[in-house]
Each structure stands twice: as C-alpha cells, then as structure tokens.
Amino acid sequence: MKLPAKILVIEDDLDVLQSARIVLKQHFQEVVTESNPEHLNYLIIHNNFHVILLDMNYAPGETSGKEGFKWLKQILALNPAQEVVLVTAYADVKLAVEAMKLGAADFVVKPWDNEKLVATLMAAFRHSQSKDEIKELKTKNKFISEAYVETQQPVVGNSRAMQEITATVNKIADTDANVLILGENGTGKELVAKSIHHKSHRNNEPFIKVDVGAISASLFESEMFGHVKGAFTDAREDRIGRFELAHGGTVFLDEIGNIPISLQSKLLTVLQNREIVRLGSNKVQAIDIRVVCATNMPLYDLVVKNQFREDLLYRLNTIEIRIPPLRERPEDIPEIVRYYLNFFKNKYRKEVLEISEQAMKALQRSYWKGNVRELQHVVERAVIMCDHQKLTEADFLIQRNNYASADTSFNLEEIEKRTIVEAIKKNGGNMKKTATELGLGRTTLYRKMKKYGL
Numbered sequence: 415m416k417l418p419a420k421i422l423v424i425e426d427d428l429d430v431l432q433s434a435r436i437v438l439k440q441h442f443q444e445v446v447t448e449s450n451p452e453h454l455n456y457l458i459i460h461n462n463f464h465v466i467l468l469d470m471n472y473a474p475g476e477t478s479g480k481e482g483f484k485w486l487k488q489i490l491a492l493n494p495a496q497e498v499v500l501v502t503a504y505a506d507v508k509l510a511v512e513a514m515k516l517g518a519a520d521f522v523v524k525p526w527d528n529e530k531l532v533a534t535l536m537a538a539f540r541h542s543q544s545k546d547e548i549k550e551l552k553t554k555n556k557f558i559s560e561a562y563v564e565t566q567q568p569v570v571g572n573s574r575a576m577q578e579i580t581a582t583v584n585k586i587a588d589t590d591a592n593v594l595i596l597g598e599n600g601t602g603k604e605l606v607a608k609s610i611h612h613k614s615h616r617n618n619e620p621f622i623k624v625d626v627g628a629i630s631a632s633l634f635e636s637e638m639f640g641h642v643k644g645a646f647t648d649a650r651e652d653r654i655g656r657f658e659l660a661h662g663g664t665v666f667l668d669e670i671g672n673i674p675i676s677l678q679s680k681l682l683t684v685l686q687n688r689e690i691v692r693l694g695s696n697k698v699q700a701i702d703i704r705v706v707c708a709t710n711m712p713l714y715d716l717v718v719k720n721q722f723r724e725d726l727l728y729r730l731n732t733i734e735i736r737i738p739p740l741r742e743r744p745e746d747i748p749e750i751v752r753y754y755l756n757f758f759k760n761k762y763r764k765e766v767l768e769i770s771e772q773a774m775k776a777l778q779r780s781y782w783k784g785n786v787r788e789l790q791h792v793v794e795r796a797v798i799m800c801d802h803q804k805l806t807e808a809d810f811l812i813q814r815n816n817y818a819s820a821d822t823s824f825n826l827e828e829i830e831k832r833t834i835v836e837a838i839k840k841n842g843g844n845m846k847k848t849a850t851e852l853g854l855g856r857t858t859l860y861r862k863m864k865k866y867g868l
C-alpha cells in the first residue's frame with residue numbers, strides 16, 4: 415500500500431529524475447519532480463511536501479555541495495520543520511555531517527540503491543508524522559493540565575437559585591446530555607460548565623473551551639475539525655481540531671448566540687452524527703464528546719428572528735440552566751465576598767482581613783452590572799490597596815463602579831423612578847404638568863412617588 419505522502423524530488427539530471435519518479439510512485443501517493451532548483455520557492459509556498467529529496471550539485475562537474483547547502487537553508491527558512499533528504503555525489507561524510515547540522519533529515523549517495531532510497535524517504539515521512547503527533551499530544555496535555563488546575567475553583571453561593579443550579583448540576587453531570595447555560599456576562603456560566611465537567615466521568619479528559627463567536631467563518635472548519643498538511647495554502651502541517659482535541663472529554667461552546675447562521679448547519683451536523691472529517695482528508699473520525707454551550711444572548715428571540723436555527727437550539731438545550739444576575743440574588747454576595755477576600759488575601763500575602771457590616775450591606779445594595787466578575791475585581795482591588803485590617807465601604811469603590819452602572823440599568827422600576835424625578839425637575843415641581851407629561855393621573859403619580867420615597 416502506498417504511504418499517504420507527498421514527495422518533491424529536485425534533480426537536474428532528467429534521466430535520474432525520471433527513474434526516481436518511477437521508483438517512488440510505487441510507494442508514495444504523490445511524487446512531484448523538478449529539475450530547476452530556482453523553482454523551489456514557488457513549489458514550497460504553493461504545496462506542502464512531507465519530504466523533499468534534494469540534489470546537492472547542479473552546475474556541471476560540481477561536487478562541493480555548496481549549491482545544495484544554499485537551497486537547504488532556503489527551504490528551512492521557509493519551513494523549519496521541513497524534512498529534507500540530501501543526495502550527495504559520493505560518500506562524503508564531512509559534507510553529510512555538515513548538512514545534518516544545518517537541519518537535513520538524512521542523506522543518500524548517488525547512484526542510489528532503490529530500496530535504500532525508499533527506506534530513507536519512508537523514515538523521513540514517519541518522522542514528520544510523529545513530529546505532528548507529538549505536537550498534538552502536547553496541545554492535548556496542556557488543556558488537560560490547565561483543566562486540572564482549575565478543578566479547585568468552587569461555585570460559591572447558597573441562594574435558592576444557586577442551590578437549584580447545584581442540584582441540577584449534580585443530577586446531570588454524569589449523563590452525557592447536552593447542556594445550555596444562559597445568563598448575563600460574568601454570572602458564572604463558564605464556572606458552571608467546568609463544574610459539570612469535573613463532576614462527570616470525563617474529568618480525566620480535556621475540557622475544551624471554544625469562543626465560537628470569535629472564530630471567523632473562513633477558519634471555522636479548520637479550527638473545529640482540524641486539517642491535514644496541504645489541505646490549503648497555509649496548512650504546513652497536520653493540525654488537530656477542537657472537537658478531536660475534546661475527544662473523551664467536554665467541549666464548551668461559549669457565546670453560541672454569536673455563531674453566524676452559515677456555520678450553524680455545520681455545527682448541527684457534527685452534533686447529530688458525532689463524526690468529523692479533517693479538512694483535506696477523507697477519513698471519517700468518530701468523536702465522543704459532551705457538549706455544553708453558553709450565551710448571554712436571548713437565543714429564543716433569535717430563533718423567532720431567524721438568526722438562530724431552531725433545530726440547533728433543540729439539539730443544544732436538552733438541559734437548560736439559567737443563572738440569574740447577581741443583583742437578583744444579593745444573599746449570595748456575603749459568601750462570594752468572603753471567598754474572594756480569603757482568596758486574594760492569600761494571593762497578595764495580606765494580614766487577616768475583615769469587612770465592616772456597613773460595607774457588606776453596601777455591596778449587597780449595588781447593581782453589579784458585570785455580576786460576579788465585577789464583584790471579584792472590586793474585592794481584589796480592595797485587598798491590594800488596603801493598609802488596614804478592617805475594610806470599610808470606602809475601600810470598595812462601589813460608588814464609582816456601581817452607582818454609575820445603575821444609571822444605565824434596564825431595571826424597569828429604576829427607569830420609572832428616574833423618569834419621574836426628571837419630569838418633576840423639568841416641570842419645575844408642578845405636579846399637574848408632570849402627571850400630564852407622564853400620561854398618569856395625579857393620584858397615581860403621588861402613589862408612585864411615595865413608593866420610590868420621592
């Protein structure tokens with residue numbers, strides 16, 4: 415059987431070139447021959463060869479190998495990982511050693527023994543394959559160890575909403591059901607996704623996060639499915655895709671609401687068939703993955719507007735978890751604050767830190783537009799900056815951070831309160847005019863003012 419390799423032979427003697435072609439075609443899938451080394455650049459830029467067989471001498475009577483070195487350096491400058499086998503005029507060990515030092519994979523002596531030539535090129539091809547495999551394994555390992563380090567982080571919070579979320583996570587973690595997590599930015603969607611992974615039987619395998627909205631349409635397939643060397647101009651080596659990387663583990667598709675409609679069908683096909691084909695390959699590979707998705711976008715509205723495929727949504731939302739914004743569960747705030755106070759106290763080697771009751775109340779009253787992420791940063795800053803034992807409201811900079819956010823809040827009651835205050839100001843305190851402007855009866859206006867303490 416032929417090896418799936420693409421070989422380039424550069425040799426100025428046309429007879430030798432022709433016989434190399436005949437021999438190599440029997441063992442390798444694709445053999446390209448070229449007599450003029452000046453064409454090397456073009457060939458390398460437009461192809462991806464697994465191995466290049468390069469003659470060292472081109473000028474008549476020349477045996478110094480100088481030209482060969484020049485071309486070898488040029489090839490390696492274009493692609494340092496390229497496997498190059500050199501052809502020397504006679505067994506000149508010094509020349510061969512020098513070539514290997516420069517980065518050649520091996521050398522053969524002319525006139526060559528066909529069997530030896532094929533064996534040398536096969537070894538170079540296998541070497542290039544194992545280099546790619548090592549790279550893939552290193553990437554996979556990196557993800558596994560990163561995921562392992564993150565195992566330590568707990569989902570803090572004991573509000574009713576968080577208790578329900580924890581109960582759902584415990585119930586579904588060890589199934590392979592797809593999970594859709596919804597919530598504003600910073601509410602902890604990724605944290606919950608990781609917690610599902612760590613509580614599942616997949617926890618010794620990778621947790622692969624993909625920000626699907628951030629991948630351009632042109633790169634989507636190669637990023638997600640991988641490619642083989644030569645699949646397109648820039649595909650200089652085999653590359654593993656995210657789905658394959660997650661094999662055995664969990665793939666976390668973040669910002670799923672931002673995925674262009676044109677790519678949604680591709681994703682749906684993978685989720686239905688649980689198979690991928692690397693770009694440029696025809697080998698179908700089964701993938702065993704758990705899929706968890708998250709978004710802060712109103713997915714169901716996007717379906718109504720035809721911006722998100724309904725069939726994809728129903729494939730993703732077997733289990734749905736909604737994480738409420740932090741402002742709707744202020745009872746979680748003290749526990750989260752204490753957790754991060756302790757965390758940052760250790761990180762920044764601070765003395766024991768306490769927090770005043772008044773400061774905690776102020777933190778609970780705040781709007782937290784950025785949710786737990788924002789609270790976490792406010793606590794981190796307070797720990798770094800404080801030079802006393804007990805943190806007070808002033809240490810947290812909540813005014814700047816949160817009252818400003820509240821001004822731009824979309825909370826209906828707050829908008830109503832703000833509108834009433836502004837209408838009163840505009841009408842110089844004239845209640846009749848204010849009520850008319852707001853389209854309210856005067857009694858209703860007074861009732862609302864009382865409700866908002868105006």
Ligand SMILES: Nc1ncnc2c1ncn2[C@@H]1O[C@H](COP(=O)(O)OP(=O)(O)OP(=O)(O)O)[C@@H](O)[C@H]1O
Pocket residue numbers: 567568569570571597598599600601602603604605606668708710750786787790
């Ligand atoms: N319940 C929680 N307990 C402890 N830390 C939390 C909690 N929720 C969120 N965090 C922390 O807040 C930060 C933001 O969380 P995460 O990245 O999971 O949010 P997200 O909803 O995925 O955000 P985005 O939508 O912006 O990607 C992280 O550092 C996370 O550890």
